[in-house]
Amino acid sequence: MSAPRDRIPVAVLGATGAVGQAFIRLLQDHPWFDLVEVAASERSAGKRYRDAARWIGEGNAPESIASRMVLACDPAAVSAPIVFSALDSSVAGEAEAAFARAGRFVVSNAKNYRMERDVPLVVAEVNPTHLDLIEVQRKNRGWKGAIVTNGNCSTIVAVLALAPLHERYRLKRLFVTTLQAVSGAGYPGVPSLDILGNVVPFIREEEEKLETESRKMLGVLSNGAVSDASFGVSAHCNRVAVENGHTICISAEFETQPSPEDAIAALGAWRGAEDARTLPSSPAHPVIVTLDEDRPQPRRDVNAGGGHSVVVGRVRKDALFGLKMVAMGHNVVRGAAGAALLNAELLVARGMMNGL
Amino acid sequence: MSAPRDRIPVAVLGATGAVGQAFIRLLQDHPWFDLVEVAASERSAGKRYRDAARWIGEGNAPESIASRMVLACDPAAVSAPIVFSALDSSVAGEAEAAFARAGRFVVSNAKNYRMERDVPLVVAEVNPTHLDLIEVQRKNRGWKGAIVTNGNCSTIVAVLALAPLHERYRLKRLFVTTLQAVSGAGYPGVPSLDILGNVVPFIREEEEKLETESRKMLGVLSNGAVSDASFGVSAHCNRVAVENGHTICISAEFETQPSPEDAIAALGAWRGAEDARTLPSSPAHPVIVTLDEDRPQPRRDVNAGGGHSVVVGRVRKDALFGLKMVAMGHNVVRGAAGAALLNAELLVARGMMNGL
């Protein structure tokens, strides 16, 4: 594992949206990657970034990006060998394939390819070896490049909280109820009239994603295919009036049942896969355990580990499944742009991008 | 069953707090009850109600109450034969016993006596026969009056959504995750700095109440004692930035498993116990089923049935337990003051207050 000799030029596709903006923020002063191009939909292409994008985070778009021309999402227009995709699913399917076909590494946050059997769905600290699926993908599709995906935001937060326990105790059954931040729906996203002082107990396709993606991420790669983990999952997904930070209530049953103390010890000791521990964006602790009775909370914990850590609290006995707890993570950083960034760093560190 | 000939004088104990104010609002122009006295803590006693209470709902305290003198919470100071108790649990224990000893009917929202084996814990539409425990209570304690309680706010909402199904299919195991409104914590209650844009995944004692009270309410009275229902329960309780309306995500396993269609039919057809259908405050439908994919929602459904109905939606298959759904109800009306009021109306209708 090693750092690249020179900073690698990268681009962001879908750069004007909420996740695209998070990519831009996280790529500021990145030691390995140099953000040289921003691309977006036809509506934005050809404009200066500052005119095309309404910056929704704190402060303003970095000056170096603000003055840049927005390119079309087309491998003919974008030259960087690595592209981060924050594209909407309505266009990601074709665009990402075009980039992979053109020999680029597409590190995507879009849902389109996540469940394809030859596409890695990776949380860097959890299942880095799944990246080997790239070989299969290239063979199957005749691509010189590749597509690597990360999971849906709530799934990543849940999987990080569960991986340390699954590794030791094997998950059997899982109930999760999410309380998800509005930024998960992008911008403009959730109308204020729908969520001010309200809860919306429905997020389209979210429960399905949690139920399928978690099993793939915690599955095992062998002979060029991932066997999904076999645990059962049931999810309830809710939108709440929070800006950033998905809170997830978890009740879990394991093959070997850990006590709450066992679980706290396992969570606290976990550092994730060796490969992922020293990446530029790796948090010291991918999972942080809190013993405070009323934590984690979005407002107080969302930026733990620079937004890359998941905070787990209220680890306690569950009357039915043995163990319950609450996990919370930054949906835009840990659950989207930051997850993709870690995946790209991992690809570089493992030498999988050599030759680009 | 019959209406009283004359309006019965009633009092509210703890009249200055959030639930006390709800009693006052619901007792305005009540056909059977005449609110003649308001009582509160020593700090308030002796002041005009308008000076003692900060009115937290819409508009202002009714003029007839605003000008009234606040009394001490003492049977020597309060003369009404029926007292609604919105007392804080720190004082409810002694005060309510004193009133019962003095021959009054105490219809209480406080938690102190709920789990006492000789005290009825009643949702009018669900387990009205439990009121017969009053006889046992009087014998045990030598009281001429009695204490009747209703459940904790989130428990009542959950129990109403589950009773129609439990009656037909027998509950076996139950996961509930709540998203609870700030009014459930009273006034001043939750500091704004704790909840604006936030979720707090902890409410003291709430999970325990949900787990114990639900089994008592759905239990069976025979031979002067309630045998708790035997289903297993696991609860996760969260506070969210909602003013009124607790949302509850439910996954339920039954002895005989209903399909979602069966469940919808059972919920839609349910009218609750015969006795409770024609009380002055009875909603036409104690449970309302919505087929909208993103309902119920506090902002849109909290006042269904005047706040007395629980709205149930998203009734669907659960991969683990067979059935999942979302219930939402007004925590201050259906879950507190309105529940107590229905209990009092039921006592009158069943003739149990004759002789007062």
Place this chain on the structure above:
Amino acid sequence: MSAPRDRIPVAVLGATGAVGQAFIRLLQDHPWFDLVEVAASERSAGKRYRDAARWIGEGNAPESIASRMVLACDPAAVSAPIVFSALDSSVAGEAEAAFARAGRFVVSNAKNYRMERDVPLVVAEVNPTHLDLIEVQRKNRGWKGAIVTNGNCSTIVAVLALAPLHERYRLKRLFVTTLQAVSGAGYPGVPSLDILGNVVPFIREEEEKLETESRKMLGVLSNGAVSDASFGVSAHCNRVAVENGHTICISAEFETQPSPEDAIAALGAWRGAEDARTLPSSPAHPVIVTLDEDRPQPRRDVNAGGGHSVVVGRVRKDALFGLKMVAMGHNVVRGAAGAALLNAELLVARGMMNGL
């Protein structure tokens, strides 16, 4: 002045939007008007209302409307003699003219014609006589019908609070700062990411509307033209995280300076123009004065007078201009649909719609 013998058929244009929905709610069981048609943009026309509109208020669209087919906004498709217009300004200009040309009364909440010199801009209780401009309008334009408008939502609230004082003391200079609810921007309107826990100190064109419309409404009609009132106005407009209810801080200088006590007396005694006092939707008190030190508040006062009253509080000395106070009113009811409805009722009561 008299009620119509039979209910008059009316239509709502732009019926699927936020103000359109408010018209539908307010027209439920209206004694004079019978809502027989709903019309909206091409995207919605031809669908059932329940499929075309996302109902954003409490509960659901009235069943009688939900099942109705949405018509095109075209006098050929809509037959009612009175149409309430909640159209977006991008289409209101042409559509409203087409209806007026076709002989219909257009009672409009759109901004397009408000400042036209031959179009009445009316708050029923304040300047009902401006309706006489209709004659001029018809002559000028050769229309058989007419367009009558109400002001912008924040302007109406401010004007109602000021009219009782202007009538007696003559406004000279006026500072207003608004804190406006998100519903004023319609649906989907303000994205939640822009307003949760935030203030946006800008609402496009709002300050200009406040400055121009207030002078026209408080102007004097003579010889077929309105002379605008001559006071100076400066406005600051802000969006805040409130669902309904615009709060307006006012500092006002008058020709004859009233003391706070004078102002309170004048505001409290005011009932508005005689003509407007007994309309079906007239509140008993168009302006309500509160003496509570921390009122009016949207959450507690927005539904005063069924949403048709403006609540004024904190009437006190202003160090620079003599008088300051806070006004608050329901922007969707008093400031939009309810204002138009009162205008329509006034037209009927004054016999101006005879012959329709």
Place this chain on the structure above:
Amino acid sequence: MSAPRDRIPVAVLGATGAVGQAFIRLLQDHPWFDLVEVAASERSAGKRYRDAARWIGEGNAPESIASRMVLACDPAAVSAPIVFSALDSSVAGEAEAAFARAGRFVVSNAKNYRMERDVPLVVAEVNPTHLDLIEVQRKNRGWKGAIVTNGNCSTIVAVLALAPLHERYRLKRLFVTTLQAVSGAGYPGVPSLDILGNVVPFIREEEEKLETESRKMLGVLSNGAVSDASFGVSAHCNRVAVENGHTICISAEFETQPSPEDAIAALGAWRGAEDARTLPSSPAHPVIVTLDEDRPQPRRDVNAGGGHSVVVGRVRKDALFGLKMVAMGHNVVRGAAGAALLNAELLVARGMMNGL
């Protein structure tokens, strides 16, 4: 001006409250000051800080403070020569005097001494010379120590936005309307039921403070006394559902009227008093001008300059007073703890603490 040779030991009085916590955060790793003691009310004294204080910001109290014993607010218990006071006004009067009498420098955020004629009320960048009042104070009161105060949070924000203009154009009359964050009321402070989805148009004493303190801060010190600036002020103060960041709408009239362009240039060029430019906590720009039409906003601008900068936007013509604009600043940092910290740094830099 010079840095101290060794870090100076300092204490925080009222360390468990909201402003006390902000002092602790800002004093972490401070180059000049070493936080060695935390003191609070009797209720907290004698406990570990972590048990006495509910940490309300992000993350947790710094470990070095969390484990420290809380002292009583008494010069006999606290030894540091400089004490930052975040005391409640109910106790600040006596406690601060006791510390000053005992020879300590009290740098206070409390309101008690602000308007005393011999107590400096200072914004470091605006009126640093007012610190010379200390000599008068010591003579008058026979103290070896001294009390230095900063203004009320909204006043500081307004004064910073106005100082650059007042210096050049002389303020004549001023209207300000504030939209203030809940953190300004401390913790627990504003109950959530009062502010969720609401505006409260009243903050006790706030308008008075804005009107009096702003004139003192912009006043001139000569012959040992401050002559208040003579401009007229009228303020409207409102509480809104924002966590941090007071927004202030300003209409201002000057002796010499600047155009908006003049004002923007003056604001943009301003760096504050020479003395205050190179303090450890000085922001590069005490005032930042934004040209975005809808800024400043709390959510996007509150942390500008680490929370020490005030952001001014919407600088435009005012129809009545010539100039209007919107200022926004972090009420806890710029408006409270950070303002006091700058004052302490200034005292050190000017050598006024030599001999301590």
